[in-house]
Amino acid sequence: MPSLKDLKNRITSVKSTRKITKAMQMVAAAKLKRAQEAADAGRPYAKRMASVVANLASSMGEGAGPKLLSGTGKEDTHLVVVMTAERGLCGGFNSYVVKEARQLIRKLVTEGKTVKILTVGKKGREQLKRDYAEFFVGHVDLSEVRGNDYTEAGIGLGLDITKRFDDGEFDVATLVYSQFKNVLTQLPVAQQLIPAKAPEDAEIVDLKGAIYEYEPSQEEILETLLPRYINTQIISAMLESGAGEQAARMSAMDNATRNAGEMIDDLSLQYNRARQAQITKELIEIISGAEAL
């Protein structure tokens, strides 16, 4: 049986924990709003870019076009880009992404492929480093990013990846990140970056038999368009992941606040019982003392 003083201390400490989680929840809610706006604002561009690429790719035919689109013709070396948050305390957000990445890596390894890992965000690196330290080829730090402006970081990473590809470091690149469905659901997904693939749901416009004209040539357009497409995919993944992180943190902290509240109720009850018991005990002592006289 803990003493009254112990109980009192526990209650104070849980109360201050609740204050912190409550504050974190409110901060996350405010940040979520901004992150969500940024993600929403970026979505039309990504969507149109995808449909433009889908159109172009469908008119290119199989196996034609620059390497970024057609691939190297091999599938031996895979680059897995794992995108997680810089900070923890956001529920299962990071672990889910890492779990998805682990599954993918394990599958590739059993298939006998060479795997290379590039991480974005500190948390994913920490978790993956334990098992796959030898596969690591790079890391991108997002802690410098302010105000949901991932343009610079995204383009930097995109350039890095395309450069590695041009140097023949890998054949296929896959991006594992958390897709922001809504505030309650974030879905970890693996998306193929290189060879560039248009999403299946991209709208392909029926040209009704007309022939596309290109200015300058189709190849030149593809050559400028594809790296941009890859950058766009990375940037929108960063935006989605950023919004997801805040949403996950918000609900995790909301739960924590609620749990702390319940704990305080339980402890207060225990405290009051103990206090009552002590008063009763003292009264009995006084009464029985008086009777003895």
Add this chain to the structure above:
Amino acid sequence: MADKLHFSLVSPAKELFSGEVDHVIAPGTEGEFGVLAHHAPFMTTLKNGVVRVLDGDTTKMRLFVRGGFADVTPAGLTILAEEAVDLGSVDAATVESDLEEARSKLLSEGKDGPHVTALQAQVDYLTDLKAAVVH
């Protein structure tokens, strides 16, 4: 001219325009071109310049784009700009000060700094934007 052209202009930051218009004139890398409804499928890269949106013969909106792509399909015209601003909402003084800032950054970076190309592109963009604002 009953038929309208569906036109949308998006930059990574936001969707600047989406709607039905009569006529759009855009700066292609190989020359300025106009798009009306029922244009043949066409795709081009863009250079820095002004995209004009026309309704009938009057210019409804002028947007400045920094490079990008234009894609004409039977469904309409889509411009994917690297960066774009509505010229109706920018103010010459801000552009001027941004330009000064970018220039001084470029100077302090020296000749072989890591961001020289990006900064040079920024200066070029702002110079063109300034010219567009003045006219």
